[in-house]
Amino acid sequence: MAQKAKFASKIGLVAATVGSAIGLGNVWRFPAEVQANGGAAFLVVYVLCVLLLGIPVMLAEFSLGRSAGTDAVGAYRKFSPRSPWWLAGALPVLASYLILSFYMVVAGWTLEYFVQSLSGALYAGTADASGAVLDGVFRDRMREYICGSSGPLLNTYALILLNLGVLLFGVRKGIERLSNVLMPLLFVLLLVFCGVSMSLPGAADGLRFFFAPDFSKITPAVVISALGQAFFSLSLGMGILITYAAYYPKKTRLMRTAVTVSLLDMMAAILMGVVIFPAVTSFGLGDAELEGTALVFVTLPEVFARMPCTQLWSVLFFLLLLVAALTSTVSIAEVSVSFVQNRFRRSRRAACLIVLLPLFALSALSALSFGSLSGLKLCGLVFFDFLDTLATNIMLPVASILLCLFIGWRRPGVLRGELSNYAEADHRLQRPVAFVLRWIAPALILIVLVSGLL
Ligand code: PFF
Numbered sequence: 001m002a003q004k005a006k007f008a009s010k011i012g013l014v015a016a017t018v019g020s021a022i023g024l025g026n027v028w029r030f031p032a033e034v035q036a037n038g039g040a041a042f043l044v045v046y047v048l049c050v051l052l053l054g055i056p057v058m059l060a061e062f063s064l065g066r067s068a069g070t071d072a073v074g075a076y077r078k079f080s081p082r083s084p085w086w087l088a089g090a091l092p093v094l095a096s097y098l099i100l101s102f103y104m105v106v107a108g109w110t111l112e113y114f115v116q117s118l119s120g121a122l123y124a125g126t127a128d129a130s131g132a133v134l135d136g137v138f139r140d141r142m143r144e145y146i147c148g149s150s151g152p153l154l155n156t157y158a159l160i161l162l163n164l165g166v167l168l169f170g171v172r173k174g175i176e177r178l179s180n181v182l183m184p185l186l187f188v189l190l191l192v193f194c195g196v197s198m199s200l201p202g203a204a205d206g207l208r209f210f211f212a213p214d215f216s217k218i219t220p221a222v223v224i225s226a227l228g229q230a231f232f233s234l235s236l237g238m239g240i241l242i243t244y245a246a247y248y249p250k251k252t253r254l255m256r257t258a259v260t261v262s263l264l265d266m267m268a269a270i271l272m273g274v275v276i277f278p279a280v281t282s283f284g285l286g287d288a289e290l291e292g293t294a295l296v297f298v299t300l301p302e303v304f305a306r307m308p309c310t311q312l313w314s315v316l317f318f319l320l321l322l323v324a325a326l327t328s329t330v331s332i333a334e335v336s337v338s339f340v341q342n343r344f345r346r347s348r349r350a351a352c353l354i355v356l357l358p359l360f361a362l363s364a365l366s367a368l369s370f371g372s373l374s375g376l377k378l379c380g381l382v383f384f385d386f387l388d389t390l391a392t393n394i395m396l397p398v399a400s401i402l403l404c405l406f407i408g409w410r411r412p413g414v415l416r417g418e419l420s421n422y423a424e425a426d427h428r429l430q431r432p433v434a435f436v437l438r439w440i441a442p443a444l445i446l447i448v449l450v451s452g453l454l
Contacts (some may be wrong), residue, residue, distance in 0.1 A: 013248055014179045014257055019320050020240055021265040022183060023328030024106050025233040027321055030269040031276040031299075033229045038217030039209040043273070043314045045223055050266050053444065056436040057236050057400050058258040060407040063418035065238040065245030066254070071338040072239030079411050088402035092239035095395035096335040099238065101359055102366040102387050102422035103332065104163075108155030109297060112145060114318035122301060123310055139258075139285065147374075152367040157322045160359050163329050167337060167352045179327045189254040189313075190271040193300075196307055203278030210277040224452030227445065228393035233265055235328075237396035237403070239335045252316045254418055255429060272296075279303050293370075293384070345378040408438035 019342075034042050068075035073089035117124035126137045145151050166175055197203060231237045243253075279285070279299045304314045333355060340351040365373060369384035378386040407415050415434055419427040 007377040008306070012176075012180070013252060014260055015183070016176050016245055017241070017257065017261050018264050019176060019183060019324075020046060020181045020184070020235045020244065020331035021233065021261055022268050023324045024103060024110070024321070024432060025229075025328070026265065026268040027272050027324070028106055028296050029232060030229060031272055033225055034210065034273055034277075035280070035295055036292050037222045037225050038214065039130060039277075040211050040213035041217040042214055042222055042226055043210065043270075044213050044215075045218060046227035046230055046269075047266065048225045050234065050262055052436070053400075053441050054230050054234050054236060055258050055262050056433050057231070057404060057443055058234060058241060058262065058439055059254055059419065059433055060403050060415065061236065061239075061241035062245040062248070062254045062258060063415045064403070064407060064411075065242035066248050066250075066252075067414050067418055068242075069246045071246070071342050072242045072335065073339055074246070074342055075242050076406065079414065080406075083404060085410075088399065088406060089239065089242075090398040091340045091395060091402070092237055092242075093224065094333055095391045095399060096238035096240065096332050097355075098387050098391040098395070099232070100329060100332045100336070101362040102384050103325070103329055104159045104359060104363045105152060105156050105158045105384065107322070107329055108157075108367065110318055110322050111155045111299075111323055112151060113297060114315065114322050116303050117311060117314035117318050120311055122314065124306060126301075126305060133302065133305045139298045140306075141301075142297050146294055147371045149368060149372050152371065153364060156363050156367040159325075159329065160356055160363065162326065163333055164352060164356045166326065166330055167333060167356070171178045173324060175323070175330065179323055182320050182323050186324060187268065187271070189317055189320065190268065191276060193275040193303060193313075193317075194271055197275045197278040197282075200278055200282035200303075200306075202282040206279065206281035207274070209281065212275045220448070220451035220454070222395075224393050227397060227448050231396040231400060232392045233261060235331065237399040238332065239333050239339075239399075243335055243338055244331070251421060253421065255427065255433075275300075275303070282352060329377060361388035392403045393452065394449070397445045400443050401449075404437045404441045404445075408434060408442070412438075 018385065030046075033046075064075050064079075065072075068078045070078065071089075072092050073086050076089040113122065122141070127133055142271060198207070213242045235241060248254075248257075276299050279302060280295070283299070283302050285295075285299055285302070300317070301314065304310045304317070307313055310410075333352075336355040337348070337351045340346055340354050341348055344351075346354065366384040366387060367377070369382040374382055376383055379389075381389060412434060416427075416430055419430045419433065
């Protein structure tokens with residue numbers, strides 16, 4: 001019951017879901033994907049994926065979670081006992097665990113940048129005598145850091161411990177409350193940075209790259225990346241929204257919640273693009289070796305270095321990003337924790353340890369991917385990128401197809417009831433959503449998946 005009380009207020013409920021959605025996916029992963037996949041063409045496909053597939057799949061997760069009132073595997077079990085459908089709930093648990101393992105690493109980079117901003121080390125010696133920012137200095141710093149061993153490893157470990165602390169000592173509510181205050185501030189900061197970025201010389205080229213689509217750039221690989229990004233960013237296909245919705249009050253309107261969460265999440269990503277791309281073209285960073293993965297960590301300090309009160313903006317931004325990352329890691333971890341707790345009947349404390357301790361080994365492999373383990377390649381990708389691609393571009397879409405089929409065909413009554421909050425009249429959008437979940441979403445996701453893999 002205490003759990004139920006957590007989401008008693010409407011704002012609390014939407015905010016916690018937004019808190020899970022907004023994170024490094026928007027700030028770090030989105031710009032990197034846009035850059036790797038041809039700019040505006042990717043943006044167009046991504047927006048379509050969020051609107052046409054993301055929102056219906058989110059509604060399916062919400063409906064399943066709220067009506068079952070338990071974790072992802074339990075939810076499938078409840079509605080389809082003694083059938084292999086539970087596997088459809090196990091897949092997201094596995095995917096979310098893999099994601100958690102490399103997400104901790106990027107959260108660790110954020111911690112490093114926060115600490116270095118605070119101490120001033122990030123900006124020390126980066127300007128010449130006249131105060132002009134030295135060429136490529138932040139790129140070199142990031143490269144040195146990310147390719148090192150002890151830095152990324154220690155920060156990743158610090159993040160795992162931080163998560164353990166939050167989950168074990170029940171300060172999760174506090175973190176969520178903190179994030180409710182800080183997330184609007186993150187939007188305000190992004191707006192300020194958008195203004196600064198757009199006034200840089202050469203900014204127009206960056207905006208063109210981000211907003212003027214060249215449709216010939218759309219390939220199956222671009223579409224699958226856009227789909228993966230949309231699902232990653234909305235926290236879909238990982239069981240997290242099933243787990244969260246289990247705590248939603250019965251009167252919450254699911255459609256309104258799904259639309260609000262999706263639009264806010266998309267807005268954060270697009271604002272981030274407006275911050276990054278003008279800066280990328282203005283500073284000539286487009287062809288940096290570490291493009292993609294390290295893009296944001298190379299570009300943002302360049303922007304801050306050109307603003308008055310550099311250190312203040314930098315500290316504030318990386319602090320907010322750290323909190324955003326923490327609300328996301330805690331929510332991802334919750335998927336596995338509640339799974340272990342419910343399925344293996346463990347205490348919460350034991351479940352937290354069972355989930356987080358193995359990360360000291362698994363996350364280490366990702367943390368060292370760009371340094372001492374850069375020679376370890378799977379399917380031509382370093383370990384970090386391999387896990388990201390496997391979990392995001394393959395496992396999330398597959399989990400989502402299964403969810404759509406389950407809700408669309410096997411338990412359509414769940415969606416009908418939940419969308420209308422069990423009122424007499426059907427929800428006006430119930431039919432179109434059910435149609436999308438039955439036919440459009442599974443077919444489209446499958447086509448994207450297969451063509452992307454071929
Ligand atoms: N959606 C989060 C982000 O964009 O950073 C990441 C995330 C949170 C993924 C929760 C998965 C999850 F279950």
